[in-house]
Amino acid sequence: MSRKTSGYASDLTDEQWALIEGLIPVYEWGRPRELAMRRVVDAIFYVDKTGCQWEMLPKEYPNHNSVYYHFARWSQEGVWETINTVLRESARLEAGRKAQPSAASIDSQSVKTTAVGGEQRGFDGGKLVKGRKRHILVDTVGFLLKVLVTAANVADGAAAQALFAQLPKRLLRRLKRLWADGGYRGQFADWFALKFKKIVLDITLPSNNQKGFQIVPWRWVVERSLAWLGAYRRLSKDFEFWCEHSESMVYIASIHRWLKHLAPPT
Numbered sequence: 163m164s165r166k167t168s169g170y171a172s173d174l175t176d177e178q179w180a181l182i183e184g185l186i187p188v189y190e191w192g193r194p195r196e197l198a199m200r201r202v203v204d205a206i207f208y209v210d211k212t213g214c215q216w217e218m219l220p221k222e223y224p225n226h227n228s229v230y231y232h233f234a235r236w237s238q239e240g241v242w243e244t245i246n247t248v249l250r251e252s253a254r255l256e257a258g259r260k261a262q263p264s265a266a267s268i269d270s271q272s273v274k275t276t277a278v279g280g281e282q283r284g285f286d287g288g289k290l291v292k293g294r295k296r297h298i299l300v301d302t303v304g305f306l307l308k309v310l311v312t313a314a315n316v317a318d319g320a321a322a323q324a325l326f327a328q329l330p331k332r333l334l335r336r337l338k339r340l341w342a343d344g345g346y347r348g349q350f351a352d353w354f355a356l357k358f359k360k361i362v363l364d365i366t367l368p369s370n371n372q373k374g375f376q377i378v379p380w381r382w383v384v385e386r387s388l389a390w391l392g393a394y395r396r397l398s399k400d401f402e403f404w405c406e407h408s409e410s411m412v413y414i415a416s417i418h419r420w421l422k423h424l425a426p427p428t
Contacts, residue, residue, distance in 0.1 A: 170204070170208055170220070170222075171211075172204070172207045172208045172210075172211040172212070172418070173204045173207070173208070174200065174203065174204060174207070174421065175425060175427050175428075177425035178421040178422070178424075178425045178427075179200050179203075180425075181249065181252075181421060181424060181425060182203070182245055182248075182249070182417070182421070183199075183200070185241070185244060185245045185248060186199050186203065186241070187236065187239065187241060197224050197228055197232075198224075199232075201223055201224055202223075202224055202228070202229050202232050204223065205219055205223035205224060205226075205229040206229060206232075206233050206414060207414065207418050208220070208223065209229075209396060210394050210396045210397075210411055210414045210415055210418065211394055211395065211396070211415075211418065212395055212396075213394075213395030213396045213398060213401075216229065216230045233407075233410070234407065236410075237404075237406050237407050237409075237410040238406065242409075242410045242413035242414055242417065243308075243409075243413055245413070245417050246306060246413045246416050246417050246420075249416075249417060249420045249421065249424065250301075250305040250306065250307070250416075250420065252424060253303075253305060253420055253423060253424055254301070254303070254305065256424065257303070259303075260336065262332060262333050262335065262336040262337075263301035263302060263305075263307070263333075263336065263337065264336055264337060264338045264339070265301070265302050265337070265338060265339040265340070265341070265380075266299050266300060266301050266302070266307060266337060266339075266340055266341070267299070267300055267301075267302075267340070267341040267342070267380060267381055267383050267384035268297065268298070268299045268300075268322055268325070268340060268341070268342050268346070268384065269297075269298060269342070269343065269381070269384040269385065269388065270295050270296060270297045270298075270318050270321065270345070271295065271296045271298070271388050272286040272289040272291040272293065272294070272295045272296075272314045273291065273293050273294060273295070273296065273314075273397070273398075273399055273400050274291055274292060274293040274399045274400070275292070275293035275294055275399065275400045275401075276399055276400070276401055278401060278402075278403060279403060280402065280403035280404060280405075281403070281404060281405060282294060282311075282312060282313040282405050283313050283314070284313030284314045284315030284316065285314060285315050286314035286315060287315070289314075291314055292314065293314050293399070293400055294311055294312065294313060294314050294400045294405065294408060295311070295312050295313070295314045295316060295318075295321065296309060296310075296311055296388075296400075296408070296412060297309065297310045297311070297312065297318065297321045297322060297325055298384065298387060298388065298412070299325060299329075299384075300383060300384050300387045302380075302383060303383070304383050304384075304386055304387040304390070305416075305420070306387065306412070306413070306416040307329075307333065308325055308328065308329060309409050309412045309413065310324060310325040310328070310409065311400070311405040311406075311408040311409050311412075312324075312405070317345075318345040318346055318350070319345065319346050319347075319348060319349050319350030319351075319353075320349075320350070322342075322346060322350050322354075323350060323353055326354075326357070326358075334358070334361075337358075337361050338360070338361060338362065339361065339362045339364055340354070340361055340362070340363050340364065341364050341366055341380045341381050341384075342363065342364070342365055342366070342381070343365070343366065343367070343381060344365060344367050346363070346365065347365055351363055351365070364380070366380060366381045390415075390419060391412060391415050391416075393415075393419075394411075394414075394415040394418075396411050396415075397411060397412065397415060
């Protein structure tokens, strides 16, 4: 029977925890670890899902200072991105696909920031949003491949160059096509054609003859992924001081979603 450690909907079941337990770092130096790492992870998922402040964590979880310490340390060490990668590859293999995708879609989302302050903030004149911008790359299923957070005034093309510069070679090795919207034309398209000669950049644009909302072929997948992330209230705005932590919150939402996909609660 699938069990949780408490009654909160965001907590992991035994089966879900088993999928990531081995990916949680164990530090050999210093005092013996007293915290239950599962409860720390549950608390981080609770913050991401509900949008609550760290100090407002329910008393069933460990002290919020300890929880934040592990969140920040794992963010710095790239743990969340690693867990997301392992789960994504597992989910793709379970679906009968190759671990690495042959096609991907990229898009951005501008979000407001708060009075908490922090690095890299700007004004997106197109969306009329003051804050930050999330740039996400997903495969054809919607699995998150990479996220990069910048100030909102950073152009999509410039951020996309930085994002692709950080992609691991194993992911790029099989990639054959990239879908993007009109914001990636011009300088990024020229740079991409020179840098990745074996990958086709397909700029998909809405029809000039259709009014109102329309589904753009292939690119709708990345739009759906952004909508999925919207189910996590911590992502309704950018509440984080550091962009690195903003990226982690996106990875954590992706991890939480795909854990439920790989090990559905019973």
